[in-house]
Amino acid sequence: MFTKYTLANFELENRSVRSATATGTCDIATGIPEQKFYDLYESLAKGHPGLIIQEHAFVFFRGHAGHKQLGIHSDDMIQYHKKANDLMRAANSKVKICCQLAHAGPNGGAADKIDVNTAKSCELKEVVSQFQKAAVRAKKAGYDCIQIHSAHTYLLSQSISNYYNKRQDKYKAADFKLLKDVFKAVKKAGLPV
Template identity: 30%
Template sequence: MNPADILSKPLELRNGSVIPNRFAKSAMSETLGTIDNRVTKDLVTLYRTWAEGGVGLSITGNVMVDKCHIGEPQNVVLDDDRDIELLKAWAEAGKAGGSQIWMQLNHPGKQSPKMLNKDPVSPSAIPFRKELRGMFATPRALTGQEIEDIVQRFARSAAIAEKAGFDGVQIHGAHGYLVSQFLSPHHNQRTDEWGGSAEKRMRFVLEVYRAIRGATKPDFCVGIKLNSADFQRGGFTEEESLAVIDVLSAEGIDLVEISGGNYENPAMAKGAEKGKVKSEIKQSTLAREAYFLEFAEKVRERVAVPLMVTGGFRIGEGMASAVESGATDLVGLARPLAVEPDLPNRILAGEFFVSAVRPIKTGVRMIDNMALMEVSWYTRQLARMGRGKKPRTHDRGMLSLLEVLGVMASRGVRTRFRAGE
């Protein structure tokens, strides 16, 4: 098997759009917007880096559809076209060398920290588990009119993205954000037309999808990132996820990216095969490297929708094996591209590739077991690339922790100052 031959093949989507190879940069929250949530030149530089590194499709970090509801300090919010020139530059940079760039659209729902939002919303007023309540307030249940307004916000943001030159948008329906909350029987305990049965809990994502389709042209791509499951008692199950994919496929969605988990059960932040030399890599590892391939195969048995699997890919041969097997059409990459943005070019040039991604080790067990530390460290590498610097491929232990804590504290102070606290 020659990974370059397999991964270099173009992928034609349902609407005729063509992704030039099988490498897809999955969304990572860059937090490179301004303190008042506007686009910056750093995003332009960052996405040009990935495009020039050979990725076939880049999906941006979560761009919020409502300035009153953001997930992190310095998220970009797209609710008007006042930054249209920078948006155009961002789109153009992401398409360098023939790549595609899609904008991920998101609403955090109740996953909006207290320092950013004292009035978070959700389908139902269900709080986080006890350990997280210090960070997240109990949400209030959305009214029917508010739900309709959010649907239209997704559509408006998609129309602006298309105007700016993005090739498509991805609805963030995973990881416990608002779309995911509507789908989950744990978070959505409504008894009206937006909740109750699985079909009614599915209504919100369908209305968002249809509104986006109505606001954009037929050749504009629309995809979704969806949990295979929440991995949470009483939450969204594999069977329900398969049913959602069935319906969205029938509606004509262009691409489904499969992930899993949420803030309370972050399956998307697990570790993977790391650091093995070629002779130590078993064929079973190559064939089953990513976390969600088995679920993807279940999807394959039901519908022919194009699939992207994200989570755990670290080895070039494993990436190629997943595509060759038919389990996925696109290899979704996040952390590997945060430290080695040119990995697609290297694999396509014939290099045997094993990612440099390693667990973050500070020596403090509680910190090392927290997904937050790892996510923050990789986010710092995106910031370095946004400034035109090379990312670090390995953390620096306690120094990395101090760097991350310093940045988080600074952003928190600036955010609270802007809010007038």
């Protein structure tokens, strides 16, 4: 537990990982962190985990979960992520920080939310593009790696589920196409995924 561990292409101080948890500490309309967000993550870093996986950040507004969720949907958000990362590294210079990218899909709060079954191919390609842009922002903000949120019946998890995904085209569940395309696009940002 307290020994060093190599993950991807970097070394963790120890095997302790703080998993992503929605904290509800961001502005609901903008995704901008509130002060308690910064205070929480600075405090977590002081506990010396090897890795902190920050809470799920929506990659664009059509993928917003509809609660006080963190955003990484525009270049303006880089400064807020960088501030949090800088605070964590000031508290613990050895901590590694992971950005979790998410798209809530039909579980989101947007009026024009995306459903895997009714989305046009161009809309799904736009989802892939938005994940890639968010990954580039994460790199600019100083993250060490990226985690792609593919659970909780969000868009990507529904896309690989025969229960939710009834498509018979190239985006059918068995082919994992949307998830694979997102993975490839995010990797192009240059961070371990």
